[in-house]
Amino acid sequence: MDEERAGLAGELGWLLAGERQRRGMSQAELARRVGLPQQQVSRFESGRRTVTSTVADRLFGELGLQLRVAVEAAGSGLDAEIEKVRAGLSGRQNMVLADLRLLSTRHRPGFAYLLxxxxxxxxxxxPVVARRLDLLVAEGEVDALAEWVRRVGLRRYDERSGELGWGDPDPRAAGPLRWGNGLVELAVRLVAELPPPVLVTVPGFGAGEEHRAAVRALPEVEADFPVVARVLSRLRAAR
Incomplete structure (x- = not known):
């Protein structure tokens, strides 16, 4: 799948998953109603598979929705999203830090990581939307990661259902390194060793309040995350 098709499939899949979950419908139920294998719906929602317009109409139609195709100036949708995030940048930054604190305050991770x-x-x-927490963790810390996931009580993401499941949450067991607790979604990538961190300081909501975090350097993030690369490319083009 080329990059443009993958991007469109990802957008449609993300929309479908969000609308389905708002209606309290499982992937299995939606697949049954439209006569498709659940695995196909899962792949569509995750952006790993494209579907015909007829199938897309059926999927959204079962949710009481209708797809419309429209054209607009190139990049205008992305520009609107960038401006929306930029307008509330500090608040969104603090939400990311709040999610980190939610996972680590009661049970401090016994391992080093980078956001x-x-x-x-x-x-x-x-100015990019952060829909989950992504962490880099050294491979040698996987035992400590497993213990922390157990203590925090995170549930593992199930690829077949596209939802949090009740399978073995241990990162040493087979499966995606992706968990959640109903409030925060977390994804981990294991690497041989952590790269040098970038220490950032973010203003808090209170007067003089500041929060600090260790993150991965932006050029490295841009190379691995297409959404970040797309936003940065758009910002550079607008200069």
Whole structure:
């Protein structure tokens, strides 16, 4: 799948998953109603598979929605999202830090990590939406990671259902390194060793309040996360 098609599939899949979850419908139920294998719906929602317009109409139609195709000036939708995030940048940065504190205050991680992905880019001033926490963890820390996941009570993401499941949450067991607790979604990537951190300081909501975090360097994040690369490319083009 080329990059443009993958981007469109990801947007449609994300929309479908969000609308389905708002209606309290499982992937299995939606798949049954439209006569598709659940695995196909899961792949569509995760952006790993495209579907025909007819199938997309059926999927959204079961949710009481209708797809419309429209054209607009190139980049205008992304520009609007960038401006929306930029207008509330400080608040969004503090939400990322609040999610980190929610996971680590009661049960402090016994391992070193770096914030990665959209969250790391956001804390470095990039106006991008961070829908989950991405962490880099050294491979040698996997035992400590497993113990922390157990103590925090995180549930593992199930690829087949596209939702949090009740399978073995241990990161040493087979499965995606992705968890959640109903409030925060977390994804981990294991690396041989952590790269040098970038220490960022974010103003808090109170007068003189500041929060600090160790994040992955922005050029490295841009290379690995297409959403961040797309936003940065758009910002550079607008200069």
């Amino acid at each position: 990665d992905g959209e969250g790391a880019a956001l804390l470095q001033g990039v």
